[in-house]
Amino acid sequence: MTGEPILTAFCYCDSCQAAAKALEGLPDAPKVADAAGGTPLLLYRRDRMQIAKGEDRLQDFRLSASSPTRRRVAVCCDAMMYLDFSKGHWVSIHRERFAPADRPSIEMRVQTRYVAEGLSLPEGGKVYGKWPLRFLWRLLKAQIAMIVGR
Secondary structure (H helix, E strand, C coil), X not given: CCCCCCEEEEECCHHHHXXXXXXXXXXXXXXXXXXXXXXXXXXXXXXXXXXXXXXXXXXXXXXXXXXCEEEEEECCCXXXXXXXXXXXXXXXXXXXXXXXXXXXXXXXEECHHHCCCCCCCCCCCEECCCCCHHHHHXXXXXXXXXXXXX
């Protein structure tokens, strides 16, 4: 990864929750989501990510064959490494793949309308029921910067 992330967020959408449950069920898998079902992600521009080694040890995980979202999972330890939304200009790296000292704080918790009744959100980050304009604006700014070559 080069540069700063576009943003940092926990996503609580139904797809992230379903994928987290499935991935956590793999034999050697570490936790993917927090207690309320949110997946911690650092969003980076696609052009700022490069896999230095081990790409041959990643396999795709999709909720369905037609899903535009694939999660890349390390076959050695069943750990979700990142999420690649094929329709987007960004990749979402699982925050836990960074060393604790290198993990930026979480800015927001998005799609919290999908949190199961009775579960509490952990502390930290601004809470949004849907995709906030701030989230979308940051993605748009990153896309413009990629187009103009910054």
